[in-house]
Amino acid sequence: MSTAAPRLQPQLPPPVIEFRQAGLTYPGPPPVPALTACDLTIQHGEFVTVVGPSGSGKSTFLNIVGLLDAPTEGRYLLDGIDTGSLGDHDRTALRGRRIGFVFQSFHLLPHRSALENVAVAMLYNGVPRKERPARAREALVRVGLGHRLAAVPSRLSGGERQRVAIARALVARPSLLLCDEPTGNLDSANADTVLALLDELHDDGMTVLVITHDQEVAAHGGRTVAIRDGVLREQARV
Amino acid sequence: MRPRRSRTAAVRVEPSRFAVRDTLSESLAGILQRPARSALTALGTVLGVGTFVAVLGLTATTSSQIDGRFNLLTATEVTVEDIAREQNAFAEPGFPADADLRVERLGGVRHAGVFHTVRLDPATGGVRAAPVGGGAGGGERTDVVAASPGALRAAVPRLCQGRLYDEYHSGTRQRVAVLGSGAAARLGITTLDTGPAVFIGAEPFTVIGIIEDVERKAELLLSVAVPRTTAEEIWGAPGGGGTTMLVATEVGAAQQVARLAPTALRPDHPEYLKAVPPPDPRTLRSGVTSDLEQLFLILAGICLVIGAVGIANTTLVAVLERTGEIGLRRALGARGRHITTQFLAESGALGALGGLVGTSLGTLTVVGVAVVRDWTPVVHPATVATAPLLGLVTGLLAGLYPAWRAARIQPAEALRR
Numbered sequence: 113m114s115t116a117a118p119r120l121q122p123q124l125p126p127p128v129i130e131f132r133q134a135g136l137t138y139p140g141p142p143p144v145p146a147l148t149a150c151d152l153t154i155q156h157g158e159f160v161t162v163v164g165p166s167g168s169g170k171s172t173f174l175n176i177v178g179l180l181d182a183p184t185e186g187r188y189l190l191d192g193i194d195t196g197s198l199g200d201h202d203r204t205a206l207r208g209r210r211i212g213f214v215f216q217s218f219h220l221l222p223h224r225s226a227l228e229n230v231a232v233a234m235l236y237n238g239v240p241r242k243e244r245p246a247r248a249r250e251a252l253v254r255v256g257l258g259h260r261l262a263a264v265p266s267r268l269s270g271g272e273r274q275r276v277a278i279a280r281a282l283v284a285r286p287s288l289l290l291c292d293e294p295t296g297n298l299d300s301a302n303a304d305t306v307l308a309l310l311d312e313l314h315d316d317g318m319t320v321l322v323i324t325h326d327q328e329v330a331a332h333g334g335r336t337v338a339i340r341d342g343v344l345r346e347q348a349r350v
Numbered sequence: 351m352r353p354r355r356s357r358t359a360a361v362r363v364e365p366s367r368f369a370v371r372d373t374l375s376e377s378l379a380g381i382l383q384r385p386a387r388s389a390l391t392a393l394g395t396v397l398g399v400g401t402f403v404a405v406l407g408l409t410a411t412t413s414s415q416i417d418g419r420f421n422l423l424t425a426t427e428v429t430v431e432d433i434a435r436e437q438n439a440f441a442e443p444g445f446p447a448d449a450d451l452r453v454e455r456l457g458g459v460r461h462a463g464v465f466h467t468v469r470l471d472p473a474t475g476g477v478r479a480a481p482v483g484g485g486a487g488g489g490e491r492t493d494v495v496a497a498s499p500g501a502l503r504a505a506v507p508r509l510c511q512g513r514l515y516d517e518y519h520s521g522t523r524q525r526v527a528v529l530g531s532g533a534a535a536r537l538g539i540t541t542l543d544t545g546p547a548v549f550i551g552a553e554p555f556t557v558i559g560i561i562e563d564v565e566r567k568a569e570l571l572l573s574v575a576v577p578r579t580t581a582e583e584i585w586g587a588p589g590g591g592g593t594t595m596l597v598a599t600e601v602g603a604a605q606q607v608a609r610l611a612p613t614a615l616r617p618d619h620p621e622y623l624k625a626v627p628p629p630d631p632r633t634l635r636s637g638v639t640s641d642l643e644q645l646f647l648i649l650a651g652i653c654l655v656i657g658a659v660g661i662a663n664t665t666l667v668a669v670l671e672r673t674g675e676i677g678l679r680r681a682l683g684a685r686g687r688h689i690t691t692q693f694l695a696e697s698g699a700l701g702a703l704g705g706l707v708g709t710s711l712g713t714l715t716v717v718g719v720a721v722v723r724d725w726t727p728v729v730h731p732a733t734v735a736t737a738p739l740l741g742l743v744t745g746l747l748a749g750l751y752p753a754w755r756a757a758r759i760q761p762a763e764a765l766r767r
Contacts, residue, residue, distance in 0.1 A: 171762075171766070175762045178681065180680075180681070180760075180761050180762040180765070181762055193363070198363065200685075201365060201366070201685055202363040202365070204366055204680070204683055204684070204685050205363045205364060205365050205366045205683060206363050207681065207683055208366050208681075208682050208683015208684070209363075209364065209683065211681075213678075213681045213682075213765075215678075215765060217674070219674055219675070219677070219678040219765065221675060221678075222383075223379075223383035223384075224379070224383075228379075232678075232679075232682065233682050235368065235372050235376070235679075235682065235684070236366040236367060236368055236679075236682055236683035236684050236685075236688065237364075237366065237367070237682075237683050238364065238367050241369070241371065241372070284682075284683075
């Protein structure tokens, strides 16, 4: 697909995400095209939703954007860094530093407190041990959970769990908040709280990319990209 | 086709890190999140290491008890046995006539002498304080020992009356006797002032000394000792193999004297004589320990293997259970190596904890047994130092496969769980 990415001036920072005819075909046999080669640019501070039904290629797209998989054709640039030129270790390091993941199933460590769960995100990216508790606390306060620092996940509501996960994604100060069905496991009240939080973060300048099957959630984004049968297509806003 | 990675365009990305302290704290948290399971998992290592320490401690303790039985006396005693007839049915007695002299010439020898028990003809009777038919005789049988003067001295006797016979008595085949205190009491001889005599068979012997105590050959106290030469003149040389030489040596010389004595006595046929040195404490210890120790160490090894299998199994289950967590950590920037390290650290810590508890229990077992038996507990520092390491190594080995599996889990796959 072609996106209407604005022509950047050289002095501006590079886009957070830039797909240049990036696509992925699973080798098979037979080869299965999962994501058709496409162009996509997401600038700093955008709130983009990618919407599509089950089996449309959402997960493949998420894996490529999240550096969990590499495109088999074209190029994918994250913060201007050509990820195709990186080895596994560098891709892992880049993932840990530049991308904050939010998952549908939260992926919280069940026996750790909210504070510890958030601090885990700073284990691998060189944040000094002494700074971690303060930063984790700050992130939890930011998502409105300053009063639940010591609670373990089983004592938290679904919405609170997802907010802990968002705090964990934020704490490493990533360039991109990558959310995979962030409201998929939540009731509507909790889903609204989480979406409101994402809106707030976006308002604060965070780049947010939400992948969802839910049109209502998709409507939250400033820009929506539809995906169907592995083909990305910019969706006109009504 | 995947696009070729352009090396020239390589960008320097600050690498992921996983500090040692973080590794330890994460592994400890991993262990503590399921304390009961961790405790049960470590049980195998506890038993293995505990058995290891207890076996080594108990054998060291019992060995030290055996060591305590070694004293100056037993360490300076060599006996030489006449085995000439075993080697050659027609051989003459193994000891030459001047046996005492030959051995006493060796360096480190204090006293040496040959002795044998005289076989009396039952018809002529035993030892009596009066002539045959004259009454006063010990109701019990009293042995007659034909001993050279050196043999008597080598027994380190303490006399209560009189003196020992010497080379003059021996050389001139005097009919003199030295009584042990028990034999004297039996024969009713209490003083030498009256010049008492004892009759051995029909032969009278003048009693010239009464031995109150001996340090070696306690049987002398119940015997009548007569010069060997006199005995051989009267009753003839003993039949094959009855003669023994007793050698008292200087401290530390016993082993060497035992090596040299047969050659010094019989340069022509040293094989006719068998020298028995005092048991070497080291060989004795190894003799005592080898059998039981090996058995228990094998049991300890089996416990450790069971422990290792337990840890491997639990860690593998944990890896499968925690696939989502592994995916999350990979998403947060952990490399496969960091995941391996974390799981290895967890299994290693479990093993080390099991090793520490096992070492404590093993040491307590040794102390407990020693207290009950009134022994001094001995546990070598090397055992206590290496035992927890044994646990650690067991844990690490057990964790290798699960940790390798954990590192191979694809993050995208893991995060879908």
